[in-house]
Amino acid sequence: MEPITKTFTQSYFRSLFLPLPNANSRQGSFFPNRPAVLGLWLLAVVIIIVFLGPMVSNQMPDQVDLSRTNQAPSQEYWFGTDQLGRDLFTRVCYGARLSLFVALSTAVIVSFIGVVYGGFAGYMGGWTDEVLMRVLEIIASVPFLIYAILLMTVLGPGVNSLLVALAAVYWMPMARVVRGQFINLKEEGFVIAARVLGLSRWRIILGHIVPNALGVIIVYGTLVIPEAIFAEALLSYIGLGVSSPQSSLGSLVGDGLGSIRLYPWQLFFPALFIILLVLSLNLIGEGLREYCDPRFFRQGGNGE
């Protein structure tokens, strides 16, 4: 189990710098996947700013000071201040951290649920698989955003409810992908060999199938992150995400939209950070997907 995962993580990062395997177009096949590399750099820069920035700016994110409300960007307040006199740069950094945290946690939770549900369905096969997949199909035909809004309405605002709602929405594609992987892998020689050797079902699944499906799981987990940032921003903007003392990029943009006529920078800076984060994560995710499975290249995004 150990060596497989290790080689995988190595090739995972190396894959970003390798030429695309599908050389059916005239794309120069000697060049690395430049968009993905660009995405990686962008993400690194954003993360450094977000985590080290507040140390340099020396401001607190929720320090209200009514003597300095709505100031324009200046040397002291790099992104200006908001209507309560809080330093916008620091708030954007903390907001981006929260958005990143929510998105990453969603990806992890979703992968876990997806592996358990999809793995169980795929490995068992037969009517278990049939029932589980029909249930999935039914839930998946509810429009994603509406489903998330409903859940958030009941759970109330907050980070925990956000995680529940986002996980409830995004586990479904993951479960489908994992199921497909399991169905293919369980017919492989090494799994049959393990079964013949009399290994228990759980040892086969955890020790032999999951490590081999890990590549696809991680690629899909990566693709969930930008979508989750988007969804979190949208929910926070509507007023269903994080609530007031906390701020995420979405709620900051929401606040900024309210005062756009007079203080446009209050919208521009949080907006810029959302765009940079999502753009970089999208580029990385797409690069990985193209590398790992050129067939998925064709299917495009799902526009939710």
Place this chain on the structure above:
Amino acid sequence: MLRLAFFLLRRLVTCILAMLFVVTLTFFMMKALPGGPFSKEKKLPPTVMANIEEKYRLNDPIFKQYSDYLWRIAKLDLGPSFRYPGSSVNDIIKRSFPVSAALGAIAVFVALTLGVTTGLVAGLRPCQMADRILVFVSAIGFSVPSFVLAGMLQHFFSFRFNLLPAALWGSPQHAVMPVIVLAALPTAVISRLVRIQVMEVMQQDYIIMAKAKGLPSWRLILFHVMPNALQPVITYLGPLIAAVFTGSFVVEHIFAIPGLGKYFVTSIHNRDYTLIMGVTIFYSGFLMAMNLMVDLIYALLNPQVRYPGWEE
């Protein structure tokens, strides 16, 4: 033909079960919500409370309430709005949905034409100037949330340069910015789909053959490339409609368009639970019906389609 019927029947059953899921979810959510619909800051006198509970049948056993609720929904009655007394959820939908539908239809049309044209232009000459620019623009298009785009457009076109009205609804000028915002992401998705598909189709033998026979390029593109390259676009129609209509929640809110999406977001702010639930059910039903229609169109256009679930 039998396969088609089976496929459609299966989709229909799935949709009905999904609707049942949504309706059940909304019902138990209403019950689970703290406080109940009539707990306001000012306490109502107990007799008034009792009367209200009697009127909305909040005292019946829960199973009775559930079956009543199901029956009511089956009769397409979504109940009263708690915050707009005197108007039912049906009234509000009837009044505001035509606006959303008009906006959505324009946005779908724009996204389709723009996405297909740009995808075609890019796919026919991959890795050249136009293609590079389009790929770059669509990568950005994928990464800008609709409400950010809406805010930026408002800032530049209305407040800075005063070209377009900032909000409200009525004249064609009012529709420009909302349509741009709604169509942006779907256009990027369609453009990318078409681009990749065109790139692939262009390498097929029958295209090389047609070229070798000296077919004029407009005929080649119109009759040989397009029909084959547009198939994935049809499968994307369902998600496209969903994206545009759920996207209109935010867009109508920002641009103050009196459509259903604006009521929906306002009802979330107001905690008008019956309206939230009613609109949720309505949208779910509408989008599922649209999806069903798209499936039917796809099956009719392409008799070779492999119906999922049949071969298994």
